[in-house]
Amino acid sequence: MAKVLLAGESWITATTEYKGCDSFTNTKLEIGCSALLGSLRQQGHTVTHLLAHDVPEKFPWTKGELDQYDVVLLSDIGSNSLALSDDVFAKGIPSVNRMNLLKQWVEAGGSLMMAGGYLSFAGFEGKAHYHGTPIEDILPVQIQPCDDRIEAPEGLRPKPVEANAITDGLGEFPPILGYQKLIAKNESKTLMTVESDPLLVVGNPKKGRTLAYATDIAPHWASRDFMDWQHYGRFFSRCIDWLSGSISE
Structure with missing residues (x-):
């Protein structure tokens, strides 16, 4: 099984009550x-979960630190957090x-996944800003330089393109409420x-493996039906298995 570093997918909210x-005013860390x-x-x-506010200082600084992991997963964390340390x-x-x-690291044999969200790929108002970065170079997708969201409150169902080791046997996918x-x-x-x-795309930059999943792993784009789906964990585990080389396409 793989060792995974998940960076992002947390936030701090500040609420003022009158x-x-x-x-x-109170603040709350949400995961x-x-x-x-x-x-x-x-x-x-x-x-290992690296909280979003820790990414600027605690995301790996060396190849040796990255080598502790088989897969790095960036989820809802913008490029500024990787570029702008203290x-x-x-x-x-x-x-x-x-x-x-x-x-x-990826081109030398590492593996990277990016999951969608308001601070993934281009993101809300383009604020994730991965267009034109080294991350776009290695991902299997081209990223727009502007807001790339498609909101789908009516719900849309993902569909496999062909037989593959990640989606086979999982049946019909529950609806999602948006994507990039x-x-x-x-x-x-x-x-x-x-x-x-495209919603799930894989690639092989030199010796590495990358995977782009253009929607969220949690609400709101991941619908309640998706979160309650019996194969939720199995689907994402297969994504990690492909990235780590445990399974092929």
Whole structure:
């Protein structure tokens, strides 16, 4: 089973309540990947979760640190968090470009997955901003330079394109409530679509493996039916298995 580093998929909310003449503010750390973490661990994978606010300082700085993992999963964490460490942003000191480091690690045999969300791929108002970065170079998809979201409140069902080891035997996929409009690269392989757009795409940059999943692993784009689906954990475990080389397409 694989050792996985999941970076992102958490946020801090600040709420101000007004009660007559008085008000007070409270903050809360929220974790969006609890179900995924539990499911992957239940399937036998070892998963380390790096909270979004820790990514700028604690995401691996060296190849040796990345080598502790078989798969890196970026979920709902924008490129700024990989580029703007405290040394760079607050002190003006040059530092390691973690996107370049991740590209080099993958091309040497590592594995990377990006899952969709408001701070994945291009993201909400283009704020994830992975277009034109070393991460786009190694992903199996082209990323738009602008907001790439397709909101689908009516629900859309993903469909496998052909028989493959990730989706075979899982039956009909539950509906999703949105996704990101990506373009599959010529050398990549699209395993699943939604409408006419690629949803699950895999590729092999040099010696590595990459996987783009253009929708969320949690609400809101992952519908309640999707979260309650009996094969939720099995599907994502197979994605990790493919990335780590345990299964082929």
